[in-house]
Amino acid sequence: MSASYEVQRTNQITGSRKWWAFATVLVTMFFSSLDQTVVSTAMPTVISDLHGLNLYTWVFTAYMITSSITVPIYGKLSDVFGRKPFYLFGLVMFGIGSAISGQAHSMLELVWARAVQGVGAGAMMSMPRATIGDIFSPKERARWMGVMMAVFGLSSIVGPAIGGFITDDWSWRWVFYVNLPFVVVAIVGVVFALPTVRTKDQVKVDWQGAALLTVGLVPILLALTWAGSKYAWGSFEIVGMLAGGALVLVAFVVWEMRAPDPLVAPWLFRNRVFTTSLVLQLLVGMAMFGSLMYLPIFVQGVIGLNAQNSGWVMTPMMGGFMVGSMVSGQVMSKTGRYRHVAWISGAVIVVGSVLLNRVDVHTSWPTIMVDMVVLGLGIGALMPLMNMAVQNAFPYRVMGTVNASQQFVSSLGGVIASPVFGTVLNHAFSRKLGELLPPSLSAMRSKMGSLNPQALLTSQAQKAIAAEFDRLGPAGQALYHQLMQAVKLSLTYGIQQLFLVGLVFSALTFIGTFFLPEVKLKGEEYFRSEETEKHAG
Structure with a gap:
């Protein structure tokens, strides 16, 4: 019987076929994470073409909602019926959503297409981690999980350049169409490498x-x-x-x-490794967002890096992320331990946050690069560690459920962080701008108060404001420069508040690592103990 149609009772992948499965996981992760970056890069052009600024946020919100909600559903069902059917379903839905997005003729149509794409993305978020658990034992997995995180970091680095190239030289529609050939490649990999699981369990969805x-x-x-x-x-x-x-x-x-037969098993939360890891994931996610989510705005608006190059701002952080994940993976794989790695990673995150809290209006780009690399090292080392610890703490048969629960909480952390830190920045920026504007500009205060920092830094907004000041005659340019200096100082103050909040979450992350129980990483006995448990039952 060929590998494609092999039927077995477990999701475990053995022999040479596991490397095809691993390659499929890497391809899926790379292009699913790349998709978010290139779509963000293309959105200004999309809005200009489709004329739907009022629906701008829904292009991301629709995708986020459908992908987040489907993650635990895929994870639960894949433990019983196998990864393959849900991997294939997710890839097909992602491809259909990409194709519809590419031919969208209105923003509303694009929003609905992105919702379909998100249904597929939910499987592409949850299945790769579970599949890694099907291939490697926890001790081996530590090494290869670092490689997965490095692939994720690479996609974040090259995404802005790829998105800009496709949008400028082809069309924004190809930002979506380019997914299709890679979906086909991934489908072939899944059909060939993943087993078809036969189960006697009677499951009520x-x-x-x-x-x-x-x-x-x-x-x-x-x-x-x-x-x-x-x-x-x-x-x-x-x-x-x-x-x-x-x-x-x-x-x-x-x-x-x-x-x-619950969708999210309550008994998972009785495991200290699971609950502590979930709390740590939320904390480190908030620390990362608090320190880095709006860093491109600071680099563009305060340091002066032009908007064309602002897509590369995160490269130092992602470089540190890649190195940290690979180093921690190697250490865990060799020692079979992770608690000391967690402590060191948490400490490095705190150091990176402290360094970012020193920035001011005079900070240079090289200084920011060093700070970002340090923070990236800590976050990159800690994130795969938490996934490893949780997978190692549970029987292999619930791998999909455990991974999906983790991924679900991680997604919620990003959803919560984005508006919270956006509100912190906008409030601090607006308050400081009101304090710094000279009396001669008080008449402009109401207009400035209606603009957020992101809008003030776009070239279109600055040209419109400059045109208003030109009407004031020769003194208009001087007033305009006073205004932009106030904007620069206010933006610096707002970013400093974000970094301070990020430092609080970084400190809480470091403290939380001391509550993470350690269970020695299992080798091949992980799968053998599962087999013994199954026969005993």
Whole structure:
């Protein structure tokens, strides 16, 4: 029987076929993470072509909602029915969404296409990590997980350049079409390398739990996306969506505790490695967002790197991320231990955050590069470690469920961090700008207050503001330069507040590493113990 149609009772991949599976995982991870970067690069051109600025955020929100919600569903079902059907389904949906996105003739059509793409992306987020668990034992996995994280870092580095090239030299539509040949390659790899799993288990899909999770998460994700931009944090709309979503999620938890085959198993949270790792993931995610999410704005608006090159701003951080992940993976693989690596990684994250907290209006680009590399080293070393620790702490048969739960929490961390830190920056920027504007510019204060820092740094906005000052005659240019200096100082102050918040989360991350229990990484006995457990049952 050929490898493509081999039927077995486990997802485990052995022999030479595991390297084909590993290559498939790397291809899938590279292009799924690359997609987000190139789409962000192309969005200004998309908006200009489709004329839908009011739906701009929905292009990302629709993708984020569908991908986040489907992750735990894929993870649960893949443990029983195998990775292959859900990997294939996810790739096909991602390809269909990409094709529809590429031919979209309105922003609304693009939003719906991105939602379809997100359904596929949910599988592409959860299946690769579980597949790595099917290929390697926890001790081996530490080494190769570092390689996976390095591939993720590489996609973040080359993404802006690829997105800019495709948009400028071909068309923004090819940002989506370019996914299609790689989807085909990945499908071939999945069909050839992944086993078809036969199970005797009778599984009842927890559709009620899936429905409750969806209904609870959608209003919360929308509230966190719109808070501070479309609506104020304390507005009736935001409070109502958060409260309503929270009530439904409480009902979801109650249901899952009573469901015979729950979507998210409550017993997972009784494991200290699992709960501590989830908390650490949230903390390190917030530390990363707090320090780095708006760093390109600082580099462009304060240091003066032009907008064309701003896509490369994150390269030093991702370079450190790649090195950190590979080094920590090698150390864990050789020693079979991870707790000391976690302590050191947490300490390096704190050092990187402290360095970033020293920046001011006079900070140079080389200084920022060094600070970013240090922070990237710490985050890169810690993130794969948490995944390794959790996988090692549970039986192989629940690999998909465990990985999906981790990925789900990690996605929520990014969703929460984005609007929170955006609000911190906008509030600090607006307040400082009001303090720094000279009396001669007080008449312009209302107009400035309606603009956020990102808008003030675009060339279009600056040209429009300069045109307004030109009407004031010869003194207009001097007033314009006073305004832009105030903007620069205010932006520096706002970024400093973000770095301070990031430092708090970095310190909490370091403290949290001391609560992470250590379970020696298992070798091949990981799979043998699983087989013994299965026969005993």
